[in-house]
Amino acid sequence: MRNVKPLWSRYGLPAGVALGALDMWCQTLFRKTPFGTLSHDKPDWASLKPLEEVMPITYPTPDHVLTFDRLSSVFLSGTTHAENQPCHLKLADPTVPLRRNLPLYGEPARLYCPAGVYEITKSPDGSDSFTINSQNCVHCKTCDIKDPEQNITWTPPEGGGGPIYAGM
Ligand code: SF4
Numbered sequence: 001m002r003n004v005k006p007l008w009s010r011y012g013l014p015a016g017v018a019l020g021a022l023d024m025w026c027q028t029l030f031r032k033t034p035f036g037t038l039s040h041d042k043p044d045w046a047s048l049k050p051l052e053e054v055m056p057i058t059y060p061t062p063d064h065v066l067t068f069d070r071l072s073s074v075f076l077s078g079t080t081h082a083e084n085q086p087c088h089l090k091l092a093d094p095t096v097p098l099r100r101n102l103p104l105y106g107e108p109a110r111l112y113c114p115a116g117v118y119e120i121t122k123s124p125d126g127s128d129s130f131t132i133n134s135q136n137c138v139h140c141k142t143c144d145i146k147d148p149e150q151n152i153t154w155t156p157p158e159g160g161g162g163p164i165y166a167g168m
Helices: 004-011 013-030 070-076 096-105 142-146
Strands: 089-091 118-122 128-132 152-154
Touching (some): 004 013, 096 128, 142 152
Antiparallel strands (some): 089 152, 118 128
């Protein structure tokens, strides 16, 4: 599967998918492919589009039968962290979220983080503030990979805390 998305990005949907199918059949039948191993032309964080190039997505309200809000799902993951440990999500420059990411991208961390760790809240004086609820982190490392300024570094939390996923 590894060549499918690079082929899709290079040649568009119809040709990319057709070439992806050819690539996978060659891998299956001959254990080799004429494409070799293709790479993406840019890192994931560099592919984020600024606000003016995108339309906001409005998701339906969770019905708690088939769809659930993020914090309910974090609860089901069994995530726990010692409350008094230092934040394991490090910002190289703490001003980047509000100074650059909020006006340019709408602060994407609050959207892509599956655990609702990052929040933009209003202070009593009306100014924005950036909050990190590190105790909710499920350790997917998306923020480390996707932050457009590469400003966030995920580090292992103290004490082996994190999700347990007892039902999986
Ligand atoms: S590692 Fe995943 S869950 Fe944790 S803060 Fe980053 S995006 Fe959120």
